[in-house]
Structures are given as structure tokens and as C-alpha cells.
Amino acid sequence: xxxxxxxxxxxxxxxxxxxxxxxxxxxxxxxxxxxxxxxxxxxxxxxxxxxxxxxxxxxxxxxxxxxxxxxxxxxxxxxxxxxxxxxxxxxxxxxxxxxxxxxxxxxxxxxxxxxxxxxxxxxxxxxxxxxxxxxxxxxxxxxxxxxxxxxxxxxxxxxxxxxxxxxxxxxxxxxxxxxxxxxxxxxxxxxxxxxxxxxxxxxxxxxxxxxxxxxxxxxxxxxxxxxxxxxxxxxx
Amino acid sequence: xxxxxxxxxxxxxxxxxxxxxxxxxxxxxxxxxxxxxxxxxxxxxxxxxxxxxxxxxxxxxxxxxxxxxxxxxxxxxxxxxxxxxxxxxxxxxxxxxxxxxxxxxxxxxxxxxxxxxxxxxxxxxxxxxxxxxxxxxxxxxxxxxxxxxxxxxxxxxxxxxxxxxxxxxxxxxxxxxxxxxxxxxxxxxxxxxxxxxxxxxxxxxxxxxxxxxxxxxxxxxxxxxxxxxxxxxxxx
DNA sequence: CATCCCTAAGATGGATCCATTCTTGCTACG
DNA sequence: CGTAGCAAGAATGGATCCATCTTAGGGATG
Numbered sequence: 001x002x003x004x005x006x007x008x009x010x011x012x013x014x015x016x017x018x019x020x021x022x023x024x025x026x027x028x029x030x031x032x033x034x035x036x037x038x039x040x041x042x043x044x045x046x047x048x049x050x051x052x053x054x055x056x057x058x059x060x061x062x063x064x065x066x067x068x069x070x071x072x073x074x075x076x077x078x079x080x081x082x083x084x085x086x087x088x089x090x091x092x093x094x095x096x097x098x099x100x101x102x103x104x105x106x107x108x109x110x111x112x113x114x115x116x117x118x119x120x121x122x123x124x125x126x127x128x129x130x131x132x133x134x135x136x137x138x139x140x141x142x143x144x145x146x147x148x149x150x151x152x153x154x155x156x157x158x159x160x161x162x163x164x165x166x167x168x169x170x171x172x173x174x175x176x177x178x179x180x181x182x183x184x185x186x187x188x189x190x191x192x193x194x195x196x197x198x199x200x201x202x203x204x205x206x207x208x209x210x211x212x213x214x215x216x217x218x219x220x221x222x223x224x225x226x227x228x229x230x231x232x233x234x235x236x
Numbered sequence: 237x238x239x240x241x242x243x244x245x246x247x248x249x250x251x252x253x254x255x256x257x258x259x260x261x262x263x264x265x266x267x268x269x270x271x272x273x274x275x276x277x278x279x280x281x282x283x284x285x286x287x288x289x290x291x292x293x294x295x296x297x298x299x300x301x302x303x304x305x306x307x308x309x310x311x312x313x314x315x316x317x318x319x320x321x322x323x324x325x326x327x328x329x330x331x332x333x334x335x336x337x338x339x340x341x342x343x344x345x346x347x348x349x350x351x352x353x354x355x356x357x358x359x360x361x362x363x364x365x366x367x368x369x370x371x372x373x374x375x376x377x378x379x380x381x382x383x384x385x386x387x388x389x390x391x392x393x394x395x396x397x398x399x400x401x402x403x404x405x406x407x408x409x410x411x412x413x414x415x416x417x418x419x420x421x422x423x424x425x426x427x428x429x430x431x432x433x434x435x436x437x438x439x440x441x442x443x444x445x446x447x448x449x450x451x452x453x454x455x456x457x458x459x460x461x462x463x464x465x466x467x468x469x470x471x472x
Numbered sequence: 473c474a475t476c477c478c479t480a481a482g483a484t485g486g487a488t489c490c491a492t493t494c495t496t497g498c499t500a501c502g
Numbered sequence: 503c504g505t506a507g508c509a510a511g512a513a514t515g516g517a518t519c520c521a522t523c524t525t526a527g528g529g530a531t532g
Contacts, residue, residue, distance in 0.1 A: 012305045013515080014293065038484075048517045053485085054293045057250065061294045069248040070484055070523050085393040089329065096328045157321040161397065249485080273513075284487045289515085306493050306514055 087219020
């Protein structure tokens with residue numbers, strides 16, 4: 001996901017620009033609520049404002065930024081109830097993906113899931129020191145776990161839809177949520193293991209239930225983080 | 237000092253343009269597979285190419301059109317398996333919406349559902365003559381039925397996600413699917429009535445199941461239409 | 473001293489310009 | 503007669519221009 005040495009069909013410049021801006025928002029390099037000035041982005045990315053404007057339109061329709069006419073674009077600041085809503089939806093989709101995956105998953109994919117959980121457990125027990133802005137290994141392993149299930153579901157549209165929801169919320173917030181909450185991290189690992197257990201057992205119904213619960217729980221944690229944040233902002 | 241004295245949120249011109257182009261595709265005025273030439277659209281809509289280009293980027297990310305670098309945009313031609321995938325996802329979401337709706341639906345909304353079904357039944361028994369490109373009353377009533385349930389679910393993100401999926405496929409195709417299949421129309425009415433029955437009975441689980449089945453079935457019909465179409469194209 | 477207004481700077485948004493690429497049709501050659 | 507190649511036309515895509523809207527700052531006034 002980091003290298004694009006694609007000899008294949010020449011990706012459009014605009015899509016590349018959009019990806020870069022999205023990455024900056026996802027990593028927290030551009031904070032939520034921050035203004036996105038076209039001229040500034042154009043300078044930094046070494047292009048004119050035209051492709052920037054088209055890229056911003058893409059990010060607008062994907063819901064990551066908000067564009068107010070004649071006043072420019074800002075990174076959307078999620079409201080807690082929006083987070084809960086989105087994760088309710090995501091939970092259903094992930095649950096469905098898990099149920100589908102149970103019927104089609106390969107041994108290799110199961111091995112990948114085991115490995116991801118192992119990495120997560122390891123990083124949870126011995127949390128490594130991180131540079132600011134660096135992605136924690138738990139988050140990476142978490143992504144591998146979920147993405148593998150999406151793939152195993154065999155439904156590309158399902159994977160895409162889940163992805164669209166995830167890309168509405170900056171990823172670095174999820175890092176922060178996990179960083180200060182050892183108990184949440186441990187719970188995460190346990191839930192992943194229970195899900196994997198159900199998958200291996202071939203119990204689609206149970207796997208689905210566990211996954212739904214897992215995602216809703218994660219959404220609740222995320223929503224609470226945004227609640228605390230807005231409280232802070234209003235007070236201080 | 238809390239003045240959000242916004243009388244009109246003044247929608248951006250680009251969004252308006254995008255809506256118009258989307259509407260033309262949805263109604264079939266612009267056929268699937270057709271080229272979208274920027275200069276032509278600019279002329280017809282009375283603007284320059286700049287807002288057209290931004291609007292096309294929006295439609296691109298929403299998946300309705302495909303933009304090939306240096307070769308322009310075409311209306312995406314859905315492949316049958318894509319339709320099945322999308323409707324599998326939509327079915328889960330609509331099912332979930334129905335389950336949520338059972339707990340929150342108001343009497344007024346139930347009345348709306350009844351009315352929509354009545355309209356559908358009426359139009360199914362006595363199919364009116366239509367101008368080409370005119371939306372059949374069954375389709376309109378069908379939309380009212382589903383949209384009302386989305387609203388009643390109380391989850392805006394859920395409604396939006398379902399909408400995003402629907403807007404991937406031109407609506408006029410759904411008209412064609414229904415137009416020549418009296419049996420399908422009748423089945424549609426029956427299924428709607430069974431769903432409404434379960435909702436009124438307060439049986440969320442059953443309502444969900446009925447809705448999932450209903451949507452999957454609709455997807456199957458749609459997918460088969462695209463199958464027949466591609467066969468025709470390849471032969472003729 | 474606070475408030476209102478007015479002006480100037482900055483940013484967005486539509487229009488236009490031009491280089492590059494793709495397409496198409498004609499021609500020449502096998 | 504078919505195919506490869508080339509040249510002209512057309513369309514896209516990035517850059518630039520300019521009008522309009524927004525906002526910040528300063529000065530006048532009550």
C-alpha cells in the first residue's frame with residue numbers, strides 16, 4: 001500500500017494527489033478541522049491548483065472533507081453520534097463479511113489471521129516506543145486481520161463499502177484511542193481470537209455475532225474519544 | 237452571538253452540475269457505456285469545462301462513471317456479478333434498516349408504507365401507459381417504501397450508504413426489468429406486504445429476513461437483465 | 473472604549489489557454 | 503487486397519487569468 005511501481009495502466013495524477021492528501025489526513029499530519037488551502041497544497045505537491053481542486057472534490061464525495069462554497073475545504077470533524085452510526089453500519093458489514101468468509105476461507109488466509117493476532121498480542125504485551133505520527137504495530141496487525149477477512153468474503157463490493165466507511169475517520173485517532181488504554185488493547189486481542197476461533201470452527205453464525213459486537217465496541221471507544229475531545233475544545 | 241444566519245446553504249454549482257449529470261444517467265437519457273464529453277456537457281449546461289471536470293470527479297468516486305486518463309469518461313457498464321455483489325451488500329443494509337425501523341417506526345410512517353404498497357398494487361393491476369423515459373408509478377412507490385424504512389431506522393449513515401449503492405446503477409434499468417415481467421411485479425407487491433406485516437407485528441427478526449430475501453431477489457432479476465444485455469451485445 | 477463601516481488583501485471558482493495524447497482516416501507498401 | 507504507418511483533427515489535462523466572495527484590519531463615530 002506504500003509503493004506504486006505500477007507499470008500497468010498509468011494512474012491519473014488527480015487520483016495520486018487525492019491519495020496523498022488523504023494519507024496526510026489519515027496520519028494526522030493534517031488535523032481534523034484544519035483548513036485545506038488550495039494554493040498551499042499546490043505548492044507542496046508541485047502542481048497547479050487545477051488537479052488539487054479535482055482531488056478535493058473526490059475527498060468531498062467520499063465524506064472525508066467538507067467544502068463550503070467560497071470558503072474552502074476543511075477536514076470534517078466527526079460528531080460522536082456520527083461515529084456510532086457509522087460503526088453500527090460497519091459492524092453489520094463486517095459481520096456479514098465474516099459469515100461469508102467462514103465458507104470460503106483458505107488455510108493460507110487462516111494462517112495470516114493467526115499471524116496478525118500473534119503480532120497484536122506481542123505488541124500489546126510489549127508496546128514498542130514509537131515516533132510521533134508512526135503507526136503502531138497493533139493497528140497495522142488489526143488492519144491485516146480485518147482486510148484478510150474482507151478478502152476471504154469474496155465480495156469486493158463489500159470490502160469497498162467497508163473501506164469507504166473507514167476512510168471517513170482519520171486513522172491516527174484510532175492509534176490515540178488504543179495508545180492510552182491497555183485494557184482496550186487486551187480486549188481487542190481477546191475478541192480477535194474469539195472471532196478467529198469461530199471461523200476455524202466453521203461457525204458462521206457465531207463468528208458473525210462476535211464480529212458485530214467487536215466492531216460496535218470499537219466504535220463506542222472511538223465515539224467516546226470524540227466526545228472527550230469536543231468537551232475539551234469547548235472548555236479550554 | 238450565535239448567528240448561523242444562513243438563509244440558504246447555497247449549494248455549490250459543481251454539486252448542482254453533478255446532480256444533473258447523474259439524473260441524466262439515472263433516467264437513461266445518457267445510456268450505460270456512453271461517452272461523456274466535457275465540451276458537450278459544458279455547452280448543454282451553459283458553463284465552462286472546469287466545473288464539469290470537477291463534477292465528473294465526483295461521479296467517478298461514487299462509482300457511477302469510469303474515467304480513463306486522457307481518454308475521458310464513460311458511464312460504467314455493470315457486470316452481472318458486480319450487481320449480485322452490490323445487492324448482497326444492499327440486502328444486508330436494508331435488512332438491518334428494517335430491523336432498526338421496527339423499534340422506532342411511527343404510525344405516520346406505517347401509513348406511508350401502506351399507501352406506497354397500495355399505489356404499487358394498483359399500478360401493478362392496472363399498468364398505466366407511459367411516455368418513454370417516464371418513471372413508472374410502481375418504481376416511485378417502491379422508492380417511497382424503501383426510503384421510508386431508511387428514515388425510520390434513524391441511522392442517517394445507513395441511509396446514505398444504501399443510497400450510494402443504489403446510485404451505482406441507472407434507475408431506468410430497474411424500470412425495464414419490471415416493465416416486461418408481470419410476475420415479478422406481483423411478487424414485488426407480495427414481498428412488500430409481507431415485510432410491512434412483519435413490521436406492524438413488531439417482529440424485527442422476521443422483517444429483517446423478509447427484507448434481505450426481497451432485496452437479493454431484486455438483485456438477481458437485475459443481474460439477469462445485465463446478463464441478457466451483454467449476451468445481446470456480444471452476439472449482435 | 474466599544475461598535476460599525478469601509479477598504480484591502482487573500483482565497484475560491486469559473487473561464488480560457490496551450491501542451492500532450494488519443495483517435496481516425498488516408499496513404500503507401502508488402 | 504490487407505496492413506502498417508503517418509498525419510490531421512479532436513479531446514483531455516495542467517496551468518494561468520480574472521471576477522467575486524470572504525475576511526481581517528484600521529479608522530471614524532457615537
